[in-house]
Amino acid sequence: MSEELELATVEVLGALAYGQLRSFQVTARAVGHAPDARTADELAELALREHAGYVLLRDTLAHRTDLPAAVMDRQKPHFDAYFDRVPLDDWFGACAFFALGLPIAADFGRELAASLDRETGMVVVASLADRGPFQQFATDHLRAQLGDDETCARARQLVANLLGRALQGFQGVMSDTDALKVVLASGAADGETGETRAKRLAIGVMQGHHRRMIELGLEDLDEIE
Template identity: 30%
Template sequence: MSEDAPTRADGDRDLFDPNYRAAVVDLLGALAYSELRAFAQLAKDSELAPTLGHTSALAILAAHELRNFKLLTDRLRALEVDSEEAMQPFVEAVDAFHARTTSSNWLEGLVKAYVGEGIAQDFYREIANYVDPDTKSLVLAVLEDQGQADFAVAAVRQAIEEDGRVAGRLALWGRRLVGEAITQAQRVGVERDALGSLLVGAPGSGGADLAELGRMFVRLTDAHTKRMERLGLSA
């Protein structure tokens, strides 16, 4: 076994339990593919940036996503799991989200990166409440804001200040994003039994009951509303 492989000291959730181990692999695989797609999207959006400064800022943010991707694949490797195999089950759901939310301009891309990706990240943070401390620490570190929020908020607010008509169009876009992002989160959480077991529990393990799952999606929606308000948009 790898030198970095987990031991029983990793926490109260046992990575030697095959069901729990499969759930952690699913979580890391889903998050790794999300980070990989986020990197590709930011790199693509940088081509639409109106200034060199904006292009540079997006390139830096894309580099953070790539770093996060490597952290996750390194962890999968420590678990002696092939990262491509771990990501594959989530390709369809994540790709479908991006296909249905292709931005048509620079500002839509920023709102998608902040609002759409934000909902997905909140979902992974919720799941992180049900994993061992080491896995939770990694997930939260990967999801830590590296300046994406401040950059998006400043750029969108400036655009609204320059042309108030922008606000209405971006608000409609944000409403579309929330529906698509929650659909993606539901697909990721439901279509894989192992990952779903982290949320709803399995015999002999903790998890959320149906009422808590309902509250979780309320929290996701509330966080979305706050992001929209920060952008200066109506949710």
């Protein structure tokens, strides 16, 4: 692996690790909004899973750099701008985030993993993309609350805000550093640039998001064709 690619991989790992740390923090905060003790207990278990994902990324980062905390600190502005505005005022907002906001990171991880070395890719998938139980938990709880046009409209608005901030953060990261482009270029086909791969990655993430919206009845298939 070239020095440029190694440095870029470290930067990307730092971003993923800090993002996962914030995901754990948001999940733990939401426990207080759960409607009953059983649901709170389930969510607490899922928060522990989010923390375990963070530890895996953090330890992988620490094996590749002597300054893992400094690398993560460089990623704070974009991730804090996103997570500080997660709709955690009530259980409905939390479920909307967990069902339709958090999976954006899982889709990103799956798309990105193919461009990383095998071991690092496996870590990213295990940490970010292996959220099947969390996804099902959140989807079930959100669907149970989508009882009328008003709640559906509220969910659409919350998710539109989340998606907008996620895309803004992605664009900010792409502007601040070439690390993601370098990593993506390493796994690109002949003639493909890192920037082209980044656009394809964003399209893949958006497709996953639209599928989830359709499954919840918040979008019609005809609206996105």
